[in-house]
Amino acid sequence: MARRILSLWLPRLATDAWTRDRGHDATRPLAAVAGERGRLMVTAVNRTAERAGVHPGFTLADARAVEPTLVVFDADPQGDSGMLARLAGWALRYTPWTAPYGTDGLVLDVTGCAHLFGGESGLLVDLAKRLKHAGLESCAAIADTPAAAWAVARYGGTCRIIPPAAQRQALDPLPMAALRLPAGIVSELAAVGLRRVGDLHGVPRATLTARFGPEPARRLDQALGRLDEPVSPHRPVPPHTARLALPEPIATPEAIARAVRHLLDELCRGLERTQKGARRLELAVHRIGRTLEDAPQTLAVGTGRPVRDPAALQRLFAEKLDRIAPGLGIEVMTLSAPVVGPLGAVQAGLDGTGDDSDLGDLMDRLGNRLGPHSVLRLVPRESWLPERAVVGNPPLNPPANQSLRPLELWPADRPRPVRLLAPPEPIEAIAPVPDDPPAQFRWRGAVHRVRRADGPERIEAEWWRRTGSPRDYYRVEDTDGRRFWLFRLGLYQPGAKAQWFLHGFFG
């Protein structure tokens, strides 16, 4: 039996995916952009934008000039190829042989499968309907060879099903680009008038090859089936994924927990082989009767450090599993670790020697219970304003900016108190104008006479965040030898009462 190949083209995959993910209004002009030699170039557009005159290859500035209301997002080729891979998986409903092809298409070997969907035309109708429902624009065609199906899907007219052994009639009127030739060769052929696939038949093969190399003839042969073109339908499996197809749908919490444990064991074995630990885990739960548009339920947990102890990970999941609504029953579960980190081949969790592994465990549990932003560690931040000079960071990660450059130490000539009051407390102070240190001040009813003082250190507001008066800071020591950090808010102004505050204590 002759092979029958379906080629699917998703002409607007990038914008359709974005529209689908963000709930974007598809009637508004949308474009994906990517930086290219310092300029932002449009790489994909939706139908509205195209109608408005925006095309891939425009610079963003040109596109905006043409369509000022254009909505723009950053192109995500990786995300798109991930989407394509997921679609290839979904398309298994039609045939066991599916594969992504290029950046915007799928190829399906539908030999002997079409009758299940009411014949080839029934299959095409079903496919188009489902994709359209999912918000994806598509074109598909079926032919004996992948090349012919590809050509007709992209360049063909209304007829989408090429009867067996009828490629030549279907292809002859199509433009040369339908042969999957590089753009350079297409334009070279066009220059001598060879624009349609059929034009090639009039040129002796040797003559053609002498001028344009072997490619045109090879591609033509592939399309016509004279040269075999193998399709290797396999789905690229993302690393660190475990999949569990259940023979019977499950619905009870216990069964789900067992299934998760099973997945975790499998995943951790994979992680161990590659010396990695999970930093983030995603559990996807597919219920019975799923369709493409019925996205799986997902749960995600994060860890502070790379982990591959199934029990520890199970505990993180345990608190969330009750959020799963099993409905009629779960038939497939996948667990993946999209973010991993290096983790040596130690036996984690066996004897408790990994001293801070307990701490990490605790942090993860606290974090997953209280929310990931509730457990923090204070690290220095470069700001002259004392109250902004520290910032909360994730407890175990290195500070985000530390990877960029080593955090400088606090400048040695700017001593800061060991304890800072938040907020600073108003005091009454007597000081010579305009900016001499105070001679004495009253704080919480007690009067302190200043014996020694240093300053002022003038610190102004961070103008790019908010405006405010400058502060003059003084280090003072009272007669009892206690050291304080005081400041006057605002510069000296004749007639105005100076506002003084106590902001911290030295020693």
Added chain:
Amino acid sequence: MIRYAELQVTTNFTFLEGASHPDELVLTAASLGHAAIAVTDRNTLAGVVRAHVAAEEKGLRLVVGCRLDLTDAGSLLAFPTDRAAYGRLSRLLTVGKRRAPKGACFLGRDDVLEHAEGMLFVLLPPDGRNDSGFAAELRRWRFDLGRRLYLAANHRYRGDDAKRLAWLMDIAAQARVPLLATNDVLYHTPARRPLADVLTCIRTHTTIDEAGWRLAANAERHLKPAQEMARLFRQCPDAVERTLEIVEACTFSLHELCYEYPDEVGENGRPPQETLVDLAWAGAATRYPDGIPDKVVHSLEHELALIAERRFAPYFLTVHDIVRFARSKEILCQGRGSAANSTVCYCLGITEVDPTRMVLLFERFISTARDEPPDIDVDFEHERREEVIQYIYEKYGRDRAGLTATVIRYRSRAAIREVGKVMGLSADVVGRLAGSIWGWSREGVDAERARQYGLDPDDPRLKLTLELTQELIGFPRHLSQHVGGFVITRGLLTELSPVLNAAMEDRTTIEWDKDDIDALKILKVDVLGLGMLSCLRRSFELLAEHHGRTLTLSTIPPEDPAVYDMLCQADTIGVFQVESRAQMSMLPRLKPRRFYDLVIEVAIVRPGPIQGNMVHPYLRRRQGKEPINFPSPELEAILERTCGVPLFQEQAMNIAITAAGFTPAEADKLRRSMAAFRRTGRVAEFRDKFVAGMMANGYTSDFAERCFKQIEGFGEYGFPESHAASFANLVYASAWVKRRYPDVFACALLNSQPMGFYAPAQIVRDAQEHGVTVLPPDVNVSEWDCTLVPPPPPALGGSSIRLTPSALAPPAREAGEVRRGQGLPGKPCPHPPTSWAPPSPRGAGGGAEWALRLGLRLIKGLDEEEARRLLDRRNAGYRDPYDVWRRAGLSIGELERLAKADAFRSMGLDRRAALWAVKALRSGPLPLFARLDDAAQPEPEAALPDMQLGEHIVMDYASLSLSLKAHPLALLRDGLAGIAPAERLRHVRAGTRLTVAGLVLVRQRPGSAGGVIFVTLEDETDIANLVVMPKIFERYRKEILSARLLAATGRVEREETVIHLKVERLEDLTHRLAELTAVPAHAFPEGRNFR
């Protein structure tokens, strides 16, 4: 009373660090009552002249200085005490800069000591305290520099100032070095702290949120009053008083750099004046062979006397020498500038404007009021200017001749990009802000515009960004080289200003720009390049070779009525200066009939007269629609030539002097510094003085306001009468060649590309309309340049063209022989034309005797070297592409380019056949055949589809940007229902509603036109000029910006012979171009954008 002078001042000429302009700092210091101010930028003297000018104006002493950042030690401030020491400082910086890459300066301690004589130094302490190494360094400097060394101390508001000062006092006393109070000034007012922070971020490539401790904690580095400085340094009052010590010791002023002329100019040791007088009279005798007119004798005597009095003879001789060199190399040149239009310059051959042909500009060419050198710019052929530059370097030596610098400043687009990035705006938002600026402007982005582009101007970050952008605009960013301003000195140039390497190899520039040089009254010669001079030189050569006429700029027959007829018709494509849309629309209204009218024409379409609303009154008066009267008798003398309306810069200045009571120096200062005033907002001050002065003398405030507006316009786009006269001379010369020898003109113009306003396609079309036969480029006939050849005989048989059956779809015909105006039908015509069409009605041309053969240079991407080799080895001609490949050794790529340009017709191959043949060479001949002198091996016939005329045209456009075969619109015409040919515009009444369509040639949005866009369309019959109002533009922006083929509907407007279509509706027809062929439309020109 405490006296103080700030001696550590960083201006914004320490790029991306200083946050105030030098003049802002000087003005602030003056208003604070400082005794003096120094400017000490990092390793540069680039900002001192600005400061000098401002200080001069305020009567403040300026101490010239420099901060020396050393590679092997700390930093020092250096202050030269006298002229000699200044020369050493300048030399020192030159040494550091010449050995460093552009923009850097590598100096060591030893270099400083070598040049230290006569300078005072201030050592800057390190950032921290208790640095024992520094005490040692201080002692070392004290040992080497002795009593000329000071130690700086600042009050930095870092909390430890008292301790730090005590420490500095201590080590200073130990080393016996006096302590000097400074405030290490970075800006003139604390309000500039945000900008200083932004500059820090730009410099260190970070954002404001990431910059951390690199930013300033406070805003204390501004100029402070003397009392405040005394209070801050109350521990050691001496340090404040001591600043005066340095001020008094440093008596050097930039005034002393007064110019000394080079010695070379005097011949055989004769005094320059004597030489000049001889040369001038000898020149006069040559200029007027029939006897020197009395008028010329008088003015020559008068001018020579004035030159003698001012001792400017060496300057005139210097320029004369450069011009003489150019002449000897047959490089066409012409002088302009205020002094250039003197009788002396005409007699010396520096200029070509005969003073008897126009009202002379009196002795104003040298300002008697100001002690300022005359100003002569010389334009040379743009392609050969380099020869002149190298001559100057050779004659005077690199140590005595250098180019002036150009200060590259932040314009709005760059400013918004940099500030936006620093403020952390997304690339998208920054792009939107920058993209919303059409063209360069100094205005920045306003809130209204931001809103239009979907940005919220009330967003605090955005608001800050916009404010800071405004401040940053106008800040110097780096130094670049001026295009041709030369400074030539008698002594060493390096003792005048530091000399640095330019980006271009073999070029060195000084640190000062044109304005600085002017302000210091230092002489310079502008050696500039002008494309039209190249074109005219080629015209003269072609005239001599093909028409037997030997002409020069000065011997072109003057005042030819036919030339003025042509100009009145606005038939000026390619003519110097008057070929733009604006100029073209002015010509029929102005109706030039004599040379001086051209001078006015050149000057009137300029921002000055337009902003001053001077154009329409002038036109009305000239057309007799309004009486010519003068505001006052005293202004009659000034305004007589221009019907009582001020049009020239000189007139505006004269009005300021005569009517508004300005001194000549004030008037000049007003004009010169208009750009700077706009920034500092001091323009109002001048306006009040000007208007009040005029009203006091009895003028209306309305007239006064208009005069002032005009001066504002001139400030930035000055166009003096003397320049206009020189330019008018080129207008006339190029118009004359175009009118009398359109073949020569088109040929010379094409060979001088790129220049001017129009692409080759329009030049070729214009030539055809003037009766010139244009022939396509061909491997066997063309040269690299376009050439004039005998026209082919009317019938086809004579030409050596053999066409293969597969060539053109309709029976063969040589492409170029189809003439425009003959009405090429929409579909290929069945018979080749058998006779020449009469010249089209537009072409009043003198019937060209020669045909124009396009050169290979028009073929896009063709390598000149390879093409030259092709021509060298051509001999009797090539037989076929294989022959070309074998003999000329061209690469396949170049051969393909030639084939795609359809340049193999003489071999009987059309482009498709030629390309097919060339492609076969790709695999190379078989070794067996390689030695045979025969053509390539035979191969089986390939059935290639025929090439339609439409395809040919598309390919012509793709390769040559033009087609001689037919206009694409001619082929599409049948399908364009309801669209009139553009020529119809000429025949319908004003107000008629019409639709035309054509290729978009030019889109223009002049800054002075209030958002109106001018679009030029071209179809097979004519050019259509569209006027698009802003509202219509908003509606059809996509069509206007992206269409290549555009249909426009609107009402016809006409004024005299200028016809516009005022657009109401537009339609993008670009897709129709695809009907010509399957090839997408991008072969056609995108249209050029002008601003």
